[in-house]
Amino acid sequence: MSRQRVSSWGRLSDDEHEIVPITSASAAPEILAATAPGVARGMERSYGDVALNRGGTLWDARGLNRFLGFDAETGILTCEPGVLLRDIQATFSRQGWMLAVTPGTSVVTVAGAVANDVHGKNHSTRGTFADHVVSLTLVRTDGTVIVCGPSENRDWFEATCGGLGLTGLIVSVTLRLKRVPGPWLLAENIAYQSLPEFFSLSDESEAEFEHVVSWIDITTDGGRRGILSRANSTPSPHRSLPRGAAGVGATRGGPTVPFVPPFSLVNKVTLPALNRAYYRLQHRSLGSAVVHYKPFFYPLDAIQEWNRAYGPNGFFQHQCVLPRSVGLEAVSEILGLVAASGQGSFLGVLKTLGSRTPIGMLSYPQEGVNLTIDFPNLGASTLALLSRLDDVVAQAGGRLYLAKDARMPVSLFQAGYPRYAEFLKYKDPGMSSEMSRRLLGS
Amino acid sequence: MSAAVSKGSSSGSAGARGNSGAWPTDVVVVGATSAIAEQCTRLWLEGGASTALLIGRSASKLDAIATDLGVRFPAATVTTLVADLVSPSSISTVVAGFAGPGTPGAAAGAGLTVLVAHGSMTEQEESQASLAAAASVLEVTGVSPSLWIEACADTMSAGTIAVLGSPAGDRGRRKNYIYGAAKALIEAMTEGLQHRLAGSPLRVVLVKPGPTATPMTASMPQKGLADVSAVAGEIVAGVNAGRAVVYAPLKWMLIMGVVRNIPSPVFNKLNF
Numbered sequence: 016m017s018r019q020r021v022s023s024w025g026r027l028s029d030d031e032h033e034i035v036p037i038t039s040a041s042a043a044p045e046i047l048a049a050t051a052p053g054v055a056r057g058m059e060r061s062y063g064d065v066a067l068n069r070g071g072t073l074w075d076a077r078g079l080n081r082f083l084g085f086d087a088e089t090g091i092l093t094c095e096p097g098v099l100l101r102d103i104q105a106t107f108s109r110q111g112w113m114l115a116v117t118p119g120t121s122v123v124t125v126a127g128a129v130a131n132d133v134h135g136k137n138h139s140t141r142g143t144f145a146d147h148v149v150s151l152t153l154v155r156t157d158g159t160v161i162v163c164g165p166s167e168n169r170d171w172f173e174a175t176c177g178g179l180g181l182t183g184l185i186v187s188v189t190l191r192l193k194r195v196p197g198p199w200l201l202a203e204n205i206a207y208q209s210l211p212e213f214f215s216l217s218d219e220s221e222a223e224f225e226h227v228v229s230w231i232d233i234t235t236d237g238g239r240r241g242i243l244s245r246a247n248s249t250p251s252p253h254r255s256l257p258r259g260a261a262g263v264g265a266t267r268g269g270p271t272v273p274f275v276p277p278f279s280l281v282n283k284v285t286l287p288a289l290n291r292a293y294y295r296l297q298h299r300s301l302g303s304a305v306v307h308y309k310p311f312f313y314p315l316d317a318i319q320e321w322n323r324a325y326g327p328n329g330f331f332q333h334q335c336v337l338p339r340s341v342g343l344e345a346v347s348e349i350l351g352l353v354a355a356s357g358q359g360s361f362l363g364v365l366k367t368l369g370s371r372t373p374i375g376m377l378s379y380p381q382e383g384v385n386l387t388i389d390f391p392n393l394g395a396s397t398l399a400l401l402s403r404l405d406d407v408v409a410q411a412g413g414r415l416y417l418a419k420d421a422r423m424p425v426s427l428f429q430a431g432y433p434r435y436a437e438f439l440k441y442k443d444p445g446m447s448s449e450m451s452r453r454l455l456g457s
Numbered sequence: 458m459s460a461a462v463s464k465g466s467s468s469g470s471a472g473a474r475g476n477s478g479a480w481p482t483d484v485v486v487v488g489a490t491s492a493i494a495e496q497c498t499r500l501w502l503e504g505g506a507s508t509a510l511l512i513g514r515s516a517s518k519l520d521a522i523a524t525d526l527g528v529r530f531p532a533a534t535v536t537t538l539v540a541d542l543v544s545p546s547s548i549s550t551v552v553a554g555f556a557g558p559g560t561p562g563a564a565a566g567a568g569l570t571v572l573v574a575h576g577s578m579t580e581q582e583e584s585q586a587s588l589a590a591a592a593s594v595l596e597v598t599g600v601s602p603s604l605w606i607e608a609c610a611d612t613m614s615a616g617t618i619a620v621l622g623s624p625a626g627d628r629g630r631r632k633n634y635i636y637g638a639a640k641a642l643i644e645a646m647t648e649g650l651q652h653r654l655a656g657s658p659l660r661v662v663l664v665k666p667g668p669t670a671t672p673m674t675a676s677m678p679q680k681g682l683a684d685v686s687a688v689a690g691e692i693v694a695g696v697n698a699g700r701a702v703v704y705a706p707l708k709w710m711l712i713m714g715v716v717r718n719i720p721s722p723v724f725n726k727l728n729f
């Protein structure tokens with residue numbers, strides 16, 4: 016055990032925690048009992064306070080990063096909780112398998128992906144991460160061990176997927192991987208000039224492409240132009256892997272933001288220029304090309320620690336899903352508010368989510384349109400803007416993504432996640448995080 | 458000896474890192490359950506080695522690693538062996554078993570790489586508190602690895618013998634001189650073996666990893682700790698290239714160059 020300062024991805028806080036390594040699954044019950052209350056941490060790629068517990072215990076199972084078994088006939092993989100998605104993709108894409116669902120960074124643990132029930136660019140066809148989990152093993156702070164899955168202890172499974180690490184420590188995960196012809200995708204970039212155009216392009220793309228996502232330029236003309244990317248897996252036998260693409264650990268490297276600049280590099284002066292430059296860059300690569308999965312799925316992983324560019328005060332990410340029926344108006348309203356505020360940043364993501372109801376009681380996706388925007392933390396003015404955006408989300412009947420949240424009001428949480436009361440029955444009384452105290456009362 | 462994994466299908470990654478020296482076909486890792494050793498084994502198999510023999514004290518830990526490697530590299534053959542790492546007779550039997558005449562290790566010739574990676578994690582205070590504890594550190598961390606490389610040098614006719622020393626062996630310091638002395642013993646052994654084997658097809662490599670972030674150090678302040686997979690990458694490159702001494706990360710070569718040259722009257726006043 017040692018005291019260390021820990022920040023999550025948004026770098027909004029930097030508090031001391033007691034880091035308690037989990038050295039093996041069999042040692043976990045004893046370690047939990049001796050050091051509770053606490054919460055598990057993964058790679059701290061969540062933006063807000065879901066994996067923080069100021070002054071208290073953070074269980075660290077990242078050292079448990081081994082594969083426990085793989086069936087090459089069915090694609091069923093069992094692994095320890097600290098295995099990184101990066102490692103799964105690199106190892107199995109060589110053998111013709113990949114994760115069915117992956118978020119936009121691969122530097123995430125399997126347990127972290129379960130605890131936030133993450134989604135990818137293919138929600139309409141593949142659902143969330145939990146849709147591909149066959150079973151999980153949980154250890155509670157009272158020493159109980161629970162194995163659960165879609166057909167075994169289903170209630171525990173629904174509570175744990177998207178359960179924010181609060182139902183028990185995940186010590187192993189069994190997943191079903193997806194057959195792929197290799198690590199390549201046939202990807203296409205298309206520019207759009209208006210929101211209605213985005214929606215029709217998106218619908219048309221969903222019918223033919225597994226992966227669909229768009230980058231929206233939120234600083235030009237109040238935000239309405241962008242680039243939509245869509246892709247399907249493709250066999251590409253004539254290509255060799257890019258250097259380092261196959262590697263365990265070979266994924267390190269690439270430029271790093273070497274220090275925290277004293278102010279945000281993303282500001283009113285740089286932003287419009289950044290967005291215009293990015294738009295032009297992408298515009299040049301319109302059309303289709305065969306690309307490796309890394310730049311397509313994980314473009315931001317190429318710059319390590321890019322989150323430092325927002326300066327010492329960190330940044331917020333506002334990610335919401337809005338029902339399709341009011342999606343166009345609500346998205347326009349949010350973009351209008353952001354434009355009027357002069358805040359907002361380089362990262363704007365607009366994509367549609369499919370109709371599949373997620374497994375988890377607190378899973379994020381619902382049918383509609385997802386809008387994600389980063390905001391450098393400028394203090395009160397940023398908080399005021401975010402709360403105006405919350406009002407739009409509440410009115411539209413949408414919800415915010417907990418993996419990105421550091422500040423939503425309890426009322427918006429309860430309205431967005433009506434199963435929260437049911438969830439509380441499964442919460443481990445010995446597990447508590449900044450987020451659980453803020454939104455769930457303990 | 459338990460045959461852990463051997464399945465069909467090809468990994469297709471042979472020779473992926475072609476230009477960082479000769480890639481081994483067969484690796485033997487003594488003390489295979491240490492985090493650095495485990496990462497090195499992954500990298501060797503990833504780069505195209507086709508067999509790995511993992512030697513250690515704990516059957517369950519060895520099996521967990523062999524299973525993981527089997528999933529990662531289905532085309533490779535991974536075998537485990539539980540052995541007494543300290544007793545001289547056990548050492549010579551085991552080395553004869555993997556590198557003696559008629560063994561696959563002997564057949565591999567220059568393709569065989571042996572990494573000797575074990576040591577004791579005992580804290581200085583503990584080993585300073587009793588002579589018995591100090592003796593155990595010297596034996597497990599210094600004498601035993603030295604005997605392993607000596608046995609390998611006597612048995613192998615080609616290939617690479619690598620052993621984990623430490624920057625701590627470069628100069629005794631009050632914070633860890635017992636461990637450091639054990640590592641210094643290894644250093645003198647490797648120098649002697651390099652001298653003895655100069656011009657032969659057998660290479661001896663001394664590896665000096667700096668402080669590394671591993672599950673064992675997860676509860677230590679992480680500042681300044683190197684990432685274990687990055688350290689392993691440098692070790693594997695250096696061992697494949699057959700360099701005499703490999704500091705990983707390289708900065709420790711500079712740091713220890715300075716530390717070694719501080720005059721004693723000054724050095725003894727420093728607190729580190």
Ligand SMILES: Cc1cc2nc3c(=O)[nH]c(=O)nc-3n(C[C@H](O)[C@H](O)[C@H](O)COP(=O)(O)OP(=O)(O)OC[C@H]3O[C@@H](n4cnc5c(N)ncnc54)[C@H](O)[C@@H]3O)c2cc1C
Pocket residue numbers: 024054055056057058059060061062065066076096117118119120122123124125126127128129130131132133134135136178179180181183184185186315418
């Ligand atoms: C660049 C970037 C892009 C992203 N893109 C997407 C995206 O497209 N879609 C998406 O859904 N998300 C996305 N995310 C968010 C990210 O996928 C999630 O926040 C993910 O959960 C982070 O995993 P982690 O390993 O970092 O866990 P942490 O953030 O450290 O923790 C997340 C949760 O997991 C719990 N946890 C960790 N380990 C255990 C364990 N062993 N047992 C029980 N609970 C545990 C923690 O308590 C916490 O509740 C993105 C994040 C970044 C930085």
